[in-house]
Amino acid sequence: MRFLTVLLLLAITSFSSFSQTRYKVGKVSKKDWQIEKLDSLREVCDAVIIENIGLSRIDYNTTKGWMLEYNYYIKVLVLNDKGIDQYGNLDIVFSDNDDVYVKGYTYSLAESGKVEDEKFTTRDGMFTEYTDFRDNLILHIPNVKKNTIVEYELKILSQNIANVRDWVFQSENPVLFSEYTTITPEYFDFNAFYQGSYPVKIEKGEGVSSINGTDFSETYSYFKKVYSAKNLPGVPDEIYTSVKSNSFTKYRFEIRGYRDFYLVYHPLGSNYSTIIKERLFDNSYFVQYQKNNNILNDIIGDVKIDNSISGANTVYRLVSKNIAWNKQNGWVTPNKSYRKLINDRNGSAAEINNLLVGALRKAGFNAYPVLLNTRNAGRVNPFVPLISNFNYVICLLEVDGQRVLLDATEPQAPFGLIPLRCINGKALIVRDDATEQWVNLSTYLSAETLSSVEFSIDPEEEKIEKSINRKRLGIDLVRFITGLDSAKYVEDFNQRYTSEFSDAEINAHEINLEGSGAIENLNISQTVLSANNTIYISPFEDFKFKKNPFKNEKRYQGIDFVSPWKKVFMVTVNVPEGYTVQSDIKNKVFVTSDQKMSFKITSSKVGNKVIYTSMILIKDYYFLHTKYDEIKMFFDAVEKELSKQVMLVSEV
Structure with a gap:
C-alpha cells in the first residue's frame, strides 16, 4: 500500500470531469444543520446522511495499464451517541497494492453561529495487514460529538479493475441525497444489478477519449451512467432480520472481462471455477489439505478411526479440542502452515477448518473446504463471481451417503451443527476439480x-x-x-x-x-x-x-x-x-x-x-x-x- 496524492489521481485521467454532482471537501455552512423535520428525526434516528456521492472510473495508465479509480464522499450530521459510534471511526479494507487517500473535517456549530472545523487525513490513520491479499486503514475521526457534521472523501486507485465496488443508496439512517457514477471504456464487459425497494434514477451518457503513449496512441469511446436517489428513509431495527444491508436499495457491479487493443477478449474471474483455480489453488497455505501431511499425525496420533460418522466425529473432536479459535475469521486463506498452527495451538476459522479438512482426508474421509459469508456481512450473490464475496471457511464431509457440515471453532457444538453466524444463504464448495457447486446453508437444517x-x-x-x-x-x-x-x-x-x-x-x-x-x-x-x-x-x-x-x-x-x-x-x-x-x-x-x-x-x-x-x-x-x-x-x-x-x- 502506498499513500496516494491527488496529483497522482489527476495524472492518469485522460478526460475531463463530467456532469455528475460536484462536491468540495471543506465547505460546510449553517444551512447544513437546517434539515427539514430535524427535531422529529432526532427521536428515531442516530444520524442524517446529507450527501453521499461516489465514482468508479476505469482509465488507462501508460505505465501500469488499466486502473480503477474509486471516489467516496459523505457528509453526515451526527445526532446521538450511537451516531458517534457509527461515524466516529473509519475502517477501510482494500487490496494490498492499492493506493489510498483520505481527507476530511469535523464541524461544530458554536453558539455564536460560527462553524468550527478540525481536519484529518490519511496520515492520521494506522495501516494494518488484514489478510494475505488485503490491508485496512483504521482512522479515528477527531472531535465527533452530538450535533457534529462529519465530512470526508476517500480515494482508492487500484490495478484490480474487476473489483468495482457496490453502491448502497440506503442506510439505517435517512439519506437526503445519494449518487454514484460509473465511467467505463468500450472495451469492458460491464454489468449492473439492482436490489431494493426504492427508485433509482439513471442518466446515461457517452463520449470519446484517447490514450497517448510513447509507442502508440488509441482513441476509444466510454460510457457513463449516473445513478441517483433522494430522500431515502432509514431502515429501522426489526425482528427476524439478518443484516439490514440485505434490505438496502443498492447496485452491485461486475466486470466479466475486457478486450485488449487487438480485440482479444480477456475474462476477469468470469466464473467461480476460475477464481478457485487462480486465487485459492495457487495459495500454498490453502492447498495444504490436498497433501498427505505427516504433521497431522500430531493431531490424530494413534487413535483408531473407522470410516464412519463415529470416526469422523473423533477427528472433529481432536481438532476442535486441540486448536483454539482466536475469534478471527481469517478471510478464506490460512496465514499459517499446519506445523505452526499445531505448535501455536490457536488460529483463525480459515486455519482451523482448513486443518480439519486435511485431518479428515488424512484419516481417509472425503472432505472439502466450503466458502461462505457470515450473517453480519450479507448474503453471497452466486451470479457475481468475486472472491471478496466470502469471509469464512467451514468443512464439508461426505460419509455414509450423507453430507455433513462442520465448524471446528466451537468445541462444545454437537457434530454436524454449524454456528448461527454461518447460516446465511448459499456457500461455495471447493471441489478438487474446481467445479462450481453450492450448498444452501439455510435449508441444511430446520x-x-x-x-x-x-x-x-x-x-x-x-x-x-x-x-x-x-x-x-x-x-x-x-x-x-x-x-x-x-x-x-x-x-x-x-x-x-x-x-x-x-x-x-x-x-x-x-x-x-x-x-x-x-x-x-x-x-x-x-x-x-x-x-x-x-x-x-x-x-x-x-x-x-x-x-x-x-x-x-x-x-x-x-x-x-x-x-x-x-x-x-x-x-x-x-x-x-x-x-x-x-x-x-x-x-x-x-x-x-x-x-x-x-x-x-x-x-x-x-x-x-x-x-x-x-x-x-x-x-x-x-x-x-x-x-x-x-x-x-x-x-x-x-x-x-x-x-x-x-x-x-x-x-x-
Missing part, C-alpha cells in the same frame, strides 16, 4: 422445538403442577447451546418466568445435552385460577408463540427465519374427578396463500385426559417484505387460537 406440558390439578389444595419438557433440534439447538452457561440460563429463566407468572414456583429445572439435541425439563407449581366452581387453564401459556411477534403495521425489511421451522407444542390436561371440560379449542388448520406457512391445532380426549396439540410449520426461510401483511395476519390467527382457555367445571 429449527425444531418439540414441547410437551402436562397439567395435574388438585382442586382441594388449589394447586396446579406443570411438568414441561422441551427438546431442541437443528437451528434451535444451535441458538440454545451457543455460549450456554446452564446455571446462568436457569437463573435468568426463573427470574423472567416468575416475573410473568407471579404465583409460580419453579421446583426443578434441568438441562441435558444428549447427542444431537438439548433436553430441558421443568416442574412448576401455580395457584389455581377459579371462580363459580370453574377452574380456568391457559394450556398454551408456555408456548413462545402465544403472542404474535409481528406487531408493527409496516415492514421495511424482508423476514428472515434463518431456516425452515417446526414448532410442536402438546398439552395434556389431567381432568380431576368430578369435573367436565368446556373449551372453544377445536380442530383447525391455517395455511398462507403460497402454502409455505401452516398452523394446525387439534383436540382429543383419552379417558380423563384432554390432549391439545399445536404445530407451526414454515417451509421456507426468507420472505420479502411484501408478504408481511399476510404473515402478520397468520400469526394474529395463531395468537387468537393459542389464547383460548380450557374450563374445568365442577359437576357438584
Whole structure:
C-alpha cells in the first residue's frame, strides 16, 4: 500500500470531469444543520446522511495499464451517541497494492453561529495487514460529538479493475441525497444489478477519449451512467432480520472481462471455477489439505478411526479440542502452515477448518473446504463471481451417503451443527476439480422445538403442577447451546418466568445435552385460577408463540427465519374427578396463500385426559417484505387460537 496524492489521481485521467454532482471537501455552512423535520428525526434516528456521492472510473495508465479509480464522499450530521459510534471511526479494507487517500473535517456549530472545523487525513490513520491479499486503514475521526457534521472523501486507485465496488443508496439512517457514477471504456464487459425497494434514477451518457503513449496512441469511446436517489428513509431495527444491508436499495457491479487493443477478449474471474483455480489453488497455505501431511499425525496420533460418522466425529473432536479459535475469521486463506498452527495451538476459522479438512482426508474421509459469508456481512450473490464475496471457511464431509457440515471453532457444538453466524444463504464448495457447486446453508437444517406440558390439578389444595419438557433440534439447538452457561440460563429463566407468572414456583429445572439435541425439563407449581366452581387453564401459556411477534403495521425489511421451522407444542390436561371440560379449542388448520406457512391445532380426549396439540410449520426461510401483511395476519390467527382457555367445571 502506498499513500496516494491527488496529483497522482489527476495524472492518469485522460478526460475531463463530467456532469455528475460536484462536491468540495471543506465547505460546510449553517444551512447544513437546517434539515427539514430535524427535531422529529432526532427521536428515531442516530444520524442524517446529507450527501453521499461516489465514482468508479476505469482509465488507462501508460505505465501500469488499466486502473480503477474509486471516489467516496459523505457528509453526515451526527445526532446521538450511537451516531458517534457509527461515524466516529473509519475502517477501510482494500487490496494490498492499492493506493489510498483520505481527507476530511469535523464541524461544530458554536453558539455564536460560527462553524468550527478540525481536519484529518490519511496520515492520521494506522495501516494494518488484514489478510494475505488485503490491508485496512483504521482512522479515528477527531472531535465527533452530538450535533457534529462529519465530512470526508476517500480515494482508492487500484490495478484490480474487476473489483468495482457496490453502491448502497440506503442506510439505517435517512439519506437526503445519494449518487454514484460509473465511467467505463468500450472495451469492458460491464454489468449492473439492482436490489431494493426504492427508485433509482439513471442518466446515461457517452463520449470519446484517447490514450497517448510513447509507442502508440488509441482513441476509444466510454460510457457513463449516473445513478441517483433522494430522500431515502432509514431502515429501522426489526425482528427476524439478518443484516439490514440485505434490505438496502443498492447496485452491485461486475466486470466479466475486457478486450485488449487487438480485440482479444480477456475474462476477469468470469466464473467461480476460475477464481478457485487462480486465487485459492495457487495459495500454498490453502492447498495444504490436498497433501498427505505427516504433521497431522500430531493431531490424530494413534487413535483408531473407522470410516464412519463415529470416526469422523473423533477427528472433529481432536481438532476442535486441540486448536483454539482466536475469534478471527481469517478471510478464506490460512496465514499459517499446519506445523505452526499445531505448535501455536490457536488460529483463525480459515486455519482451523482448513486443518480439519486435511485431518479428515488424512484419516481417509472425503472432505472439502466450503466458502461462505457470515450473517453480519450479507448474503453471497452466486451470479457475481468475486472472491471478496466470502469471509469464512467451514468443512464439508461426505460419509455414509450423507453430507455433513462442520465448524471446528466451537468445541462444545454437537457434530454436524454449524454456528448461527454461518447460516446465511448459499456457500461455495471447493471441489478438487474446481467445479462450481453450492450448498444452501439455510435449508441444511430446520429449527425444531418439540414441547410437551402436562397439567395435574388438585382442586382441594388449589394447586396446579406443570411438568414441561422441551427438546431442541437443528437451528434451535444451535441458538440454545451457543455460549450456554446452564446455571446462568436457569437463573435468568426463573427470574423472567416468575416475573410473568407471579404465583409460580419453579421446583426443578434441568438441562441435558444428549447427542444431537438439548433436553430441558421443568416442574412448576401455580395457584389455581377459579371462580363459580370453574377452574380456568391457559394450556398454551408456555408456548413462545402465544403472542404474535409481528406487531408493527409496516415492514421495511424482508423476514428472515434463518431456516425452515417446526414448532410442536402438546398439552395434556389431567381432568380431576368430578369435573367436565368446556373449551372453544377445536380442530383447525391455517395455511398462507403460497402454502409455505401452516398452523394446525387439534383436540382429543383419552379417558380423563384432554390432549391439545399445536404445530407451526414454515417451509421456507426468507420472505420479502411484501408478504408481511399476510404473515402478520397468520400469526394474529395463531395468537387468537393459542389464547383460548380450557374450563374445568365442577359437576357438584
